[in-house]
Amino acid sequence: MSAQPLIEISEVTKRYPGGHEALSNISLGIEPGEMVFLTGHSGAGKSTLLKLIAAIERPTSGHIIVNGQNVGRMKRPALPFFRRNIGLIFQDHKLLYDRSVFDNVLMPLHIQGVIGNDAAKRVRAALDKVGLLNKERARPITLSGGEQQRLCIARAIVSRPALVLADEPTANLDDAYARDIMDMFRAFNEVGVTLIISTHDQDLINRYGGRKVTLAYGKQVS
Amino acid sequence: MKAWLAHHLHSLKIAAEQFRGAPVATLFTLLVIGVAVSLPAGLYALLSNLERAAGGVKPQAEVTAFFKEVDEARARALAASLKKRADVAEVLFVSKADGIKRLEAAGLADVAVGLPENPLPHTLVLTPRETTPVALEALAAEVKANPDIERVLVDSDWIKRLAALMQLGRDLVGMLILVLGAALAAITANTIRLQIYARKDEIEVARLIGATDRFIRRPFLYFGGIQGLVGGLAGWLLVIVAGLLLENSVAQVAAAYGSQFHLAGLSLQETGLLLLFSTALGWLGAYFAVGRALREHD
Ligand SMILES: Nc1ncnc2c1ncn2[C@@H]1O[C@H](COP(=O)(O)OP(=O)(O)OP(=O)(O)O)[C@@H](O)[C@H]1O
Numbered sequence: 001m002s003a004q005p006l007i008e009i010s011e012v013t014k015r016y017p018g019g020h021e022a023l024s025n026i027s028l029g030i031e032p033g034e035m036v037f038l039t040g041h042s043g044a045g046k047s048t049l050l051k052l053i054a055a056i057e058r059p060t061s062g063h064i065i066v067n068g069q070n071v072g073r074m075k076r077p078a079l080p081f082f083r084r085n086i087g088l089i090f091q092d093h094k095l096l097y098d099r100s101v102f103d104n105v106l107m108p109l110h111i112q113g114v115i116g117n118d119a120a121k122r123v124r125a126a127l128d129k130v131g132l133l134n135k136e137r138a139r140p141i142t143l144s145g146g147e148q149q150r151l152c153i154a155r156a157i158v159s160r161p162a163l164v165l166a167d168e169p170t171a172n173l174d175d176a177y178a179r180d181i182m183d184m185f186r187a188f189n190e191v192g193v194t195l196i197i198s199t200h201d202q203d204l205i206n207r208y209g210g211r212k213v214t215l216a217y218g219k220q221v222s
Numbered sequence: 223m224k225a226w227l228a229h230h231l232h233s234l235k236i237a238a239e240q241f242r243g244a245p246v247a248t249l250f251t252l253l254v255i256g257v258a259v260s261l262p263a264g265l266y267a268l269l270s271n272l273e274r275a276a277g278g279v280k281p282q283a284e285v286t287a288f289f290k291e292v293d294e295a296r297a298r299a300l301a302a303s304l305k306k307r308a309d310v311a312e313v314l315f316v317s318k319a320d321g322i323k324r325l326e327a328a329g330l331a332d333v334a335v336g337l338p339e340n341p342l343p344h345t346l347v348l349t350p351r352e353t354t355p356v357a358l359e360a361l362a363a364e365v366k367a368n369p370d371i372e373r374v375l376v377d378s379d380w381i382k383r384l385a386a387l388m389q390l391g392r393d394l395v396g397m398l399i400l401v402l403g404a405a406l407a408a409i410t411a412n413t414i415r416l417q418i419y420a421r422k423d424e425i426e427v428a429r430l431i432g433a434t435d436r437f438i439r440r441p442f443l444y445f446g447g448i449q450g451l452v453g454g455l456a457g458w459l460l461v462i463v464a465g466l467l468l469e470n471s472v473a474q475v476a477a478a479y480g481s482q483f484h485l486a487g488l489s490l491q492e493t494g495l496l497l498l499f500s501t502a503l504g505w506l507g508a509y510f511a512v513g514r515a516l517r518e519h520d
């Protein structure tokens with residue numbers, strides 16, 4: 001008897017409006033506690049796959065089951081509660097520049113109704129993990145690229161999700177920063193968090209091992 | 223519970239920040255809402271005052287009935303029975319003899335002099351409880367049906383006119399409420415639309431990390447509701463100020479008619495209703511604006 005996969009992707013095709021087929025017939029299962037690298041050239045469909053898992057986009061055909069829930073058919077009112085279980089790290093950061101580092105990380109907790117000292121403690125713990133504790137009052141715009149990247153990570157993990165989807169978390173970072181971040185991910189993984197990390201960086205994948213899924217022109221190569 | 227309260231407080235704070243962020247635009251919007259509210263409210267207050275003023279001359283709404291040649295006891299009996307009716311407030315019986323005395327008292331004694339006998343009939347003056355034209359006519363018709371009654375006079379024309387004018391005024395108030403209420407909601411929706419546009423990044427991120435529609439909507443609803451409430455207060459204030467400005471000239475007009483009249487503002491209940499209404503419309507406008515924005519996001 002094998003454990004039920006955390007994520008089950010079967011024969012998924014995604015065609016964007018305009019007809020471009022970003023993903024063709026992808027099938028993939030991911031077990032709880034796995035750390036999976038998603039790789040492929042620019043435009044291969046990595047971001048699209050992550051968005052499908054997080055129900056940000058819907059599959060054109062096939063189905064995606066996450067935690068026993070059919071993501072493609074999920075009703076609108078259920079979406080927020082589904083997303084709260086997922087830590088999302090966006091390729092384009094999606095930080096809010098009109099508020100402090102602290103408030104950016106507070107946002108997911110606030111949305112879930114965690115407030116006061118409880119929330120502040122958790123925000124500081126998350127900032128501490130990514131080494132930004134001394135910058136909590138800063139505006140994100142004053143942070144370096146690597147620091148912004150880490151801020152995204154803090155925001156993704158502050159609500160302690162069991163699944164983290166990281167879209168190119170080490171892009172544009174020099175090697176030392178990239179390694180910092182990867183070490184952090186490995187530490188999460190060691191405490192049981194399932195991670196899917198998309199990246200171009202083959203060296204990084206080789207260094208950290210783990211499972212690798214390669215996409216090319218929307219097709220699964222390995 | 224605590225989290226719920228904290229969230230509502232936070233939404234209020236966000237709404238307050240929106241006000242502070244654009245004080246001039248906010249003041250202008252409040253003024254526009256105030257004017258929109260003050261028009262129907264002012265007209266309504268005017269009507270209430272008119273109705274009250276008309277109420278002061280109500281006793282004129284009378285039904286006068288003249289008897290045929292019957293003896294006084296019989297006429298008085300009819301008067302007594304009419305007095306018992308629920309729709310009759312007062313009955314004044316004026317006998318033949320009293321009629322002459324009244325003429326004399328009015329300085330018209332000459333008229334009666336030289337007449338072989340008292341030409342006046344016994345007369346009944348009825349004051350109905352209700353002064354609507356319908357009630358007056360109904361009472362008159364019934365009294366006229368009595369075989370002892372020769373003739374009935376109803377002076378209801380002016381009451382009919384007044385009632386028609388009042389109805390017109392009330393219809394106008396209703397129409398203004400509809401049109402300007404819609405305008406209030408639309409103004410609010412437009413303000414909120416601009417706010418949503420300014421905060422679209424925040425809304426997008428919030429949705430991506432699990433915010434419900436309610437969570438996103440709440441600060442905007444607060445803003446719309448509060449803007450409606452404050453705008454309603456502004457409208458109420460406009461009506462009060464207008465009343466104060468008119469008070470003097472109204473008193474002069476009343477004095478010229480030899481009476482006293484004080485303008486009344488809106489009652490506590492009416493004020494409450496007005497504020498409730500403007501708050502609800504602001505809230506509604508915000509609800510629609512956010513609803514549309516949320517649907518566009520999908
Ligand atoms: N919203 C969209 N509408 C239309 N086409 C899109 C949309 N998003 C992505 N695409 C297209 O789908 C394909 C896959 O895009 P995706 O962003 O998934 O690639 P990626 O592997 O993440 O690339 P990168 O490494 O550059 O981030 C691309 O050809 C892209 O142009």
Ligand SMILES: [Mg+2]
Pocket residue numbers: 046047048091167
């Ligand atoms: Mg991408």
